[in-house]
Each structure stands twice: as structure tokens, then as C-alpha cells.
Amino acid sequence: MEHQEIKDLLALAALDRLEGEEARALSHHLAAGCDECEAELREFREVAASLALALEPAGSPVRILNRLDERLAASAESSPWSRPIRRGQELVPVASSQLIRWRAATAIATAALIAASAFAILSINRAAHLQAQFERQMATRDAQLRELHTRLASSRGEIITLERVLRDKARLDQILMAPDLRLTRLEPLKPAPRGAGLVAVSNVNHTALLQVSGLPPTPSDKTYELWWITRESGPIKAGLFQVEGPGTVIAQAEPPPAGQHALLSAVTLEPAGGSNSPTGAMYLKGVAG
Amino acid sequence: MSGPELEGASDRDLVAAVAEGSIEALRELSSRYGRMLTALAMRFLGSESDAEEVASDVLWQVWREARLFDASRGSVMAWLVMLGRSRSIDRLRAIKARSASAEPQIPVCPAADPASEVDRAERARMVRAALMNIDAQERMALELAYFSDLSHSEIAKKLGIPLGTAKTRIRSAMIKLREALLKTEK
Numbered sequence: 001m002e003h004q005e006i007k008d009l010l011a012l013a014a015l016d017r018l019e020g021e022e023a024r025a026l027s028h029h030l031a032a033g034c035d036e037c038e039a040e041l042r043e044f045r046e047v048a049a050s051l052a053l054a055l056e057p058a059g060s061p062v063r064i065l066n067r068l069d070e071r072l073a074a075s076a077e078s079s080p081w082s083r084p085i086r087r088g089q090e091l092v093p094v095a096s097s098q099l100i101r102w103r104a105a106t107a108i109a110t111a112a113l114i115a116a117s118a119f120a121i122l123s124i125n126r127a128a129h130l131q132a133q134f135e136r137q138m139a140t141r142d143a144q145l146r147e148l149h150t151r152l153a154s155s156r157g158e159i160i161t162l163e164r165v166l167r168d169k170a171r172l173d174q175i176l177m178a179p180d181l182r183l184t185r186l187e188p189l190k191p192a193p194r195g196a197g198l199v200a201v202s203n204v205n206h207t208a209l210l211q212v213s214g215l216p217p218t219p220s221d222k223t224y225e226l227w228w229i230t231r232e233s234g235p236i237k238a239g240l241f242q243v244e245g246p247g248t249v250i251a252q253a254e255p256p257p258a259g260q261h262a263l264l265s266a267v268t269l270e271p272a273g274g275s276n277s278p279t280g281a282m283y284l285k286g287v288a289g
Numbered sequence: 290m291s292g293p294e295l296e297g298a299s300d301r302d303l304v305a306a307v308a309e310g311s312i313e314a315l316r317e318l319s320s321r322y323g324r325m326l327t328a329l330a331m332r333f334l335g336s337e338s339d340a341e342e343v344a345s346d347v348l349w350q351v352w353r354e355a356r357l358f359d360a361s362r363g364s365v366m367a368w369l370v371m372l373g374r375s376r377s378i379d380r381l382r383a384i385k386a387r388s389a390s391a392e393p394q395i396p397v398c399p400a401a402d403p404a405s406e407v408d409r410a411e412r413a414r415m416v417r418a419a420l421m422n423i424d425a426q427e428r429m430a431l432e433l434a435y436f437s438d439l440s441h442s443e444i445a446k447k448l449g450i451p452l453g454t455a456k457t458r459i460r461s462a463m464i465k466l467r468e469a470l471l472k473t474e475k
């Protein structure tokens with residue numbers, strides 16, 4: 001079809017009711033790069049949208065918001081770490097350090113569901129919902145893991161992964177149910193604008209878990225390092241972890257020493273083997289809740 | 290952004306904030322457009338409860354896809370309406386599949402509504418005035434095309450006119466509406 005014939009179709013096209021050949025001809029024409037038709041189609045779409053505006057508004061804003069909240073809560077249980085979070089401020093440098101042992105583990109993203117739900121709680125930022133959310137998560141988690149089990153059981157390699165997931169699940173269980181659970185959201189800084197992280201700490205269980213996503217893979221001569229920044233001792237080593245590819249990393253960390261309260265948590269990139277105080281670029285940072 | 294800032298923010302800024310994870314911005318979009326989306330969905334579905342469901346579906350989709358929004362391709366409102374229409378049609382088809390009874394209603398003139406937020410209310414008023422100046426048969430064809438999932442041939446059949454006439458009426462109504470809106474915007 002020629003430009004003029006296509007142009008005549010645009011008013012109808014804006015209503016998404018073109019059929020067969022007309023629809024194909026239009027998309028060919030636009031794909032070939034006709035700016036004029038594209039602009040005019042856009043204009044007709046705005047015209048069409050204004051028809052909705054002319055209607056008398058309906059429904060209850062409160063009910064709409066409530067339904068939206070339900071969906072957000074439900075989706076938080078199934079689609080976790082992909083959401084970016086807002087950027088924090090730069091860290092004030094502090095001195096001193098302490099050496100701490102720790103272990104890191106990488107898990108497939110499914111394990112992230114559980115900690116991610118905690119993340120969603122923070123986003124929704126309504127403490128009153130915390131308990132209900134947790135209960136729902138506890139209920140859905142076993143179903144998720146059962147399904148995961150079924151899917152993974154077919155392959156030996158995947159079973160190994162599953163075992164790792166279950167190990168992480170046990171850790172997550174332990175920490176998420178701790179009476180003194182504290183969660184800190186780590187926000188992305190310049191080197192990893194899509195980064196996100198969550199730190200869960202329980203002093204009662206003497207456990208800390210870190211979950212991160214969106215960090216670049218660790219260079220071979222480097223390591224990521226998690227820090228507690230305490231009032232008493234400044235930055236304290238909390239552990240090392242590696243990022244091998246896209247997806248989520250869950251790592252177990254050492255909680256802040258007894259009697260010390262972490263004001264901030266941060267992730268920096270350090271020389272392999274780790275440093276005793278932060279020396280490299282900071283990738284994530286969060287103010288302890 | 291926080292409360293008062295959000296209220297003053299443009300739709301585009303709100304979508305950008307939603308893309309950055311701001312639930313508050315999403316709520317502000319909900320308060321700006323939730324009832325419009327519900328009204329839109331009601332034209333398809335008839336039921337207020339189903340329509341509210343569609344409105345919250347759309348906002349939820351905005352939450353997930355805000356990063357895909359491309360301001361150079363149209364306004365936030367047009368995007369929301371596009372999503373609202375397609376979610377409404379999905380739901381309408383699902384309902385139709387369950388029971389053969391859901392018939393799209395022949396549209397009536399949009400009713401007047403008390404002014405809420407000035408800009409949107411003003412634009413709504415302009416659109417209504419523009420619609421009033423369009424020939425009733427053309428307007429009906431346009432509204433049927435817009436507020437239903439009927440194909441052009443089904444619209445023609447419903448209105449008892451030839452297919453070519455149906456298309457001409459819809460197209461002519463769109464062009465007149467565009468002209469009227471352009472004129473009032475000047």
C-alpha cells in the first residue's frame with residue numbers, strides 16, 4: 001500500500017481494529033520508517049485515549065488501591081529482585097576493622113523468593129502487614145519448593161542445585177523466623193546502578209544473610225566484601241562473596257559483634273582475599289533499620 | 290519524592306519514579322487515573338467490581354513495566370488507556386467464553402461529571418463538548434469501535450449498515466474529534 005492509503009487507515013488503526021491485510025500493510029509501512037504516519041498514528045491514539053477521559057469516573061479509589069496492594073503483595077511473592085531501588089547517599093569514611101570468618105554460597109534465583117519477600121515488605125513499608133505477609137510467605141514457600149523439587153528432580157546437576165537451595169532455605173527459615181530479625185535494604189551506588197541487596201541479621205541466632213543482585217561479575221583478582229559500619233568500631237568485615245553471572249547471590253555473613261550496632265551496611269570491591277578495611281569502590285549501601 | 294511533591298509531579302515524572310520502585314508514585318497514579326480506568330473498563334464489562342479489578346490490573350502492570358514506558362511515543366494517559374482497553378477486552382473475552390450472554394451495550398452519551406482535578410476535568414469537558422458536535426451516527430460508530438471488542442464488520446452488522454459505511458463513520462468521527470481537540474487546545 002502507498003503512503004496515502006496507509007495514512008487513511010491511521011484513524012482506524014488507533015482504535016486497534018484493523019484486520020488482516022490492512023494491519024500487515026500498516027506495520028510494514030511503519031517498520032520501513034515513515035515518520036509522518038507514525039506521528040499521526042500517535043496523535044490519533046491520544047485522541048482515542050481522550051474518549052476514556054470523557055467518561056464519568058467510576059469506582060472507589062479506596063477499593064482500587066486495596067486491590068492494587070493485594071496484587072503488589074502477591075507479586076512480591078513471585079517476582080522479587082528485578083525491581084530497582086532508589087539510590088542512597090555516599091558513605092562517610094570511617095576507620096578501624098576486625099577480622100571475621102565467613103562462608104559464601106551462590107544459589108539459583110528461586111531461593112531468593114524468600115528473602116525477596118522480605119524485601120517487598122520493606123518496599124510496601126507497612127509494618128502492620130509484616131506478620132500477615134510472613135504467614136502467607138511461609139505457606140507459599142513450601143508449595144514453591146515442592147514444585148521446584150518436581151521440576152529439578154529430572155537432572156542430576158539440577159538436584160545438586162536443589163540441595164543447595166534447600167540448604168539456603170533452611171538458613172533463610174532460621175533467620176526469617178528469628179525474633180530479633182533486622183532487615184537492611186542495600187541501595188545501588190554508581191558502579192552498579194541496577195544493583196540491589198538485602199541484609200538480614202539475627203543476633204539471637206548469631207546469623208546474618210546477604211542477598212544481592214545486579215552486581216557485575218567479580219573480576220578474577222577481586223572479591224566483593226560486605227561491611228558493617230558500627231558506631232563503636234567503624235567498618236567491620238562481615239564476609240566475602242563472588243558474583244559469577246546474572247541472577248541472585250545469597251551469602252551467609254557474620255553478624256556484627258555482640259554489643260555493637262551496625263549503623264550502615266555496605267558492599268565494596270576489594271583485592272582477592274579481602275581487605276581489613278574498605279579500600280575499593282562501594283557498590284551497595286544501606287542504612288540499618 | 291514525597292506527598293506534596295508527588296501531587297505536583299507530572300505523569301511522566303510519576304512513571305519514572307515508579308520505574309525506580311516508588312510505590313507512593315504508583316499510588317498517586319492510581320488516584321489520578323484509577324477511576325477513569327474503572328469507567329473505561331465498565332463500558333466493556335458493565336460490572337463495577339470487574340472494572341475496578343481491571344483498573345488495579347492496569348496499575349499493577351504499570352508497576353511491572355514502568356521502565357518500558359517511552360515518553361517519546363505518547364502520553365502516560367494514552368498508555369494507561371491502551372493498557373486499560375486491552376485488559377478490558379481480555380476480560381470481556383474471558384467472560385464471553387464462559388457465558389454467551391455478555392453483549393456490548395450500545396453506547397450512550399457520556400454523562401457530565403463534577404470537576405475533580407482541574408486539568409483532567411477541563412480536558413474531559415473539552416472532549417465531551419467535541420463529541421457533542423459530532424454527528425450522532427458517527428459518534429455511535431466510534432464509541433462502539435472504542436468501547437467494545439467488535440470488529441468493523443461486527444459493528445456494521447450491529448448498526449445495520451454496510452462495512453464501508455461503518456469504517457467511514459468511525460474514521461470521520463475520529464478526525465472531527467481530533468480537529469475539535471486541536472482547536473480547543475490552541
Ligand SMILES: [Zn+2]
Nearest residue numbers: 003006034037
Ligand atoms: Zn506514511
